[in-house]
Structures are given as structure tokens and as C-alpha cells.
Amino acid sequence: MPAISAYAPGKIILFGEHAVVYGRPALAVPVLQVKARAAVLANVRGPAGQVRIEAPDIQINCGLHDLPSDHPFQTLVFMVCEALSIQSLPALTIRLSSTIPTASGLGSGAAISVAFIRALSAFLGHPLSDEQVNALAYETERYYHGSPSGIDNTVITYAMPVYFVRGQPIERLKIARPFTVVIGDTGIKSPTIEAVSDVRRCWQSETAHFESLFDQVGQIALAARQTLENGETAALGPLMLKNHELLCEIGVSAPALDALVQAAVAAGAQGAKLCGGGRGGNMIALVAPENAEKVAQALQQAGAVRTIITEVK
Ligand code: PMV
Numbered sequence: 001m002p003a004i005s006a007y008a009p010g011k012i013i014l015f016g017e018h019a020v021v022y023g024r025p026a027l028a029v030p031v032l033q034v035k036a037r038a039a040v041l042a043n044v045r046g047p048a049g050q051v052r053i054e055a056p057d058i059q060i061n062c063g064l065h066d067l068p069s070d071h072p073f074q075t076l077v078f079m080v081c082e083a084l085s086i087q088s089l090p091a092l093t094i095r096l097s098s099t100i101p102t103a104s105g106l107g108s109g110a111a112i113s114v115a116f117i118r119a120l121s122a123f124l125g126h127p128l129s130d131e132q133v134n135a136l137a138y139e140t141e142r143y144y145h146g147s148p149s150g151i152d153n154t155v156i157t158y159a160m161p162v163y164f165v166r167g168q169p170i171e172r173l174k175i176a177r178p179f180t181v182v183i184g185d186t187g188i189k190s191p192t193i194e195a196v197s198d199v200r201r202c203w204q205s206e207t208a209h210f211e212s213l214f215d216q217v218g219q220i221a222l223a224a225r226q227t228l229e230n231g232e233t234a235a236l237g238p239l240m241l242k243n244h245e246l247l248c249e250i251g252v253s254a255p256a257l258d259a260l261v262q263a264a265v266a267a268g269a270q271g272a273k274l275c276g277g278g279r280g281g282n283m284i285a286l287v288a289p290e291n292a293e294k295v296a297q298a299l300q301q302a303g304a305v306r307t308i309i310t311e312v313k
Pocket of ligand 1: 108145152
């Protein structure tokens with residue numbers, strides 16, 4: 001039996017990270033240049049029920065049950081079996097790989113989960129619907145984010161631009177005119193769960209101040225949505241810079257992120273901001289297409305370990 005594979009893209013949050021956990025709107029788009037892959041193979045000689053996991057990128061090569069009981073891969077296998085009412089699995093190997101940098105704000109955890117669920121359910125003969133995949137992927141996001149808003153699993157499952165409000169029906173984000181973004185990676189790994197937990201502690205001790213910051217971020221996301229729908233892309237730059245300032249006040253930026261934002265602007269970007277959980281990971285810069293290479297080089301000179309140029313449409 002041939003291996004069954006599935007892929008899922010990375011993502012960037014254009015506006016609204018962190019505030020989205022507290023019910024404010026956020027905008028996110030898939031990034032197709034990076035992706036996670038899951039492949040499921042039958043082990044014809046293995047005993048029934050033996051599940052192996054091979055994920056060389058994160059140094060995992062073991063039996064499923066050798067992983068901690070709360071590990072997302074255990075949860076994913078359990079949830080897929082439950083969703084399909086399957087009591088016992090044949091012997092199989094699940095191979096995972098990804099070009100999405102981990103703990104860097106590009107949605108690597110959610111992408112692995114989505115690819116994993118799709119490949120395993122297809123292997124078992126019952127591919128789950130996007131709605132089911134999204135719901136299961138959300139459950140494993142708890143492991144990566146603590147209290148996830150659900151934006152990562154949503155934009156990655158549907159692989160389309162989304163206007164996202166926690167708990168509300170998914171809306172496709174209309175983008176009247178495509179635009180170009182340069183993504184710059186600080187190379188600093190920063191688990192989202194830590195930034196999200198720190199923000200929660202600050203919100204608990206200074207609730208009124210943080211609610212006001214989240215309100216301002218939410219208003220920026222709303223204004224950006226309008227701007228994108230009207231095709232007034234030039235107006236996005238200042239909104240990005242304002243969003244970055246607010247993320248600094250929320251306490252999730254880092255000197256390396258601020259340096260990349262400044263370098264992008266100095267090289268002619270119309271706006272820039274950190275992207276995702278922050279403290280490290282990636283930032284994004286809005287650029288004219290003809291200026292993309294120049295901004296990417298400026299980011300590399302300022303310390304970015306990797307840049308991606310992507311068209312958002
Ligand atoms: O760091 P990432 O790519 O996992 O993005 C997290 C986005 C947050 O708003 C910080 C958390 C969330 O669950 O929405």
C-alpha cells in the first residue's frame with residue numbers, strides 16, 4: 001500500500017496577534033512557500049496497533065507510546081480514531097517533516113497538526129472535512145499556545161486569507177489588490193505559549209490598560225480589513241507600524257525584532273511589524289514589489305537568518 005501524504009502551509013498574521021486571544025479581530029494569510037508534510041505508511045510486518053512516529057526535524061523517532069501522554073501527536077492519533085470511531089489501528093508509521101521554522105510565528109505547530117490529521121484520516125479510509133480538521137487541530141493548539149484563539153489552525157486548514165474573531169464563523173478576507181510582503185526571521189526560537197502566558201499575567205495585573213491596548217489593536221485590524229477590501233494597500237503600512245508599537249507596549253517585541261522592523265523601513269518598506277507570538281521568530285514588511293529584494297537584503301544585513309518574499313492575494 002503506498003504512503004498517504006498531506007501538506008499544510010505556513011501562515012503570517014497581518015494584524016491583531018495576542019489581542020485576538022481576547023476576542024478582538026485579526027487578519028491572517030497562508031504562506032505557501034513553506035509547508036508541513038505528513039505521510040502515513042502501513043507496516044506490513046508490524047504487530048497490529050504499533051504506531052511509529054518519525055519526525056527527524058524535531059529529533060523524534062520512536063513508538064507513539066514512548067512520547068509523553070500529553071504530547072500533541074498522541075492527542076492527534078487519539079482524536080482521529082475517536083472521530084472515525086476506530087478502536088484499533090493497523091501497524092503504521094507516521095513521517096513528519098516541515099520547512100516551516102518551529103517556534104517562530106509562522107504556524108508550524110498548527111501546520112503539522114493539520115497535515116497529520118489529513119494524512120491519518122485519509123490513510124484510514126475516511127478523510128475528515130475541513131471543519132473537522134480545523135476543530136481537531138484547535139485542540140492540539142492548546143499544547144503550543146496554552147489558550148489559543150484558533151487563528152493559526154483556521155488560516156492553515158482553509159489555506160485562505162481570513163478575518164478572524166474567536167468563536168465566530170470563519171470569514172474569508174477579501175483582498176482587492178494583491179500586495180507583497182517580505183518575511184524576516186530573527187532566528188530566535190520563541191515558544192508561543194510563553195509569550196501568551198506572560199501577556200495573560202500582565203492582563204490580569206493591569207486589566208484596564210491591557211484591554212485598552214487590545215481595543216486599539218482590534219481597531220487597527222478593522223481599519224486594515226476595510227483598506228484591503230477597498231484595495232488601498234498604501235494605507236496598510238502606517239497601520240502595521242502602529243500595530244508593532246502596540247505589540248511593543250504589550251511586551252512581546254524583542255530588540256532583534258525592532259532592529260529588523262527599523263531596517264525594513266530604512267530600506268523603503270511602507271510598514272513593518274512583528275508577526276505571531278513575538279519575543280523572537282519572524283517579522284513582516286510591506287513593500288512595493290520592485291523593492292522586495294532590496295528590503296530582503298537589508299533584513300539579512302540587519303541579522304535576519306532567512307527571508308521569504310510572498311505575494312498576498
Ligand atoms: O506564534 P504563532 O504563529 O503561533 O501565532 C500566535 C498568535 C497569538 O495571537 C499570539 C496566539 C493565538 O492563539 O492567537
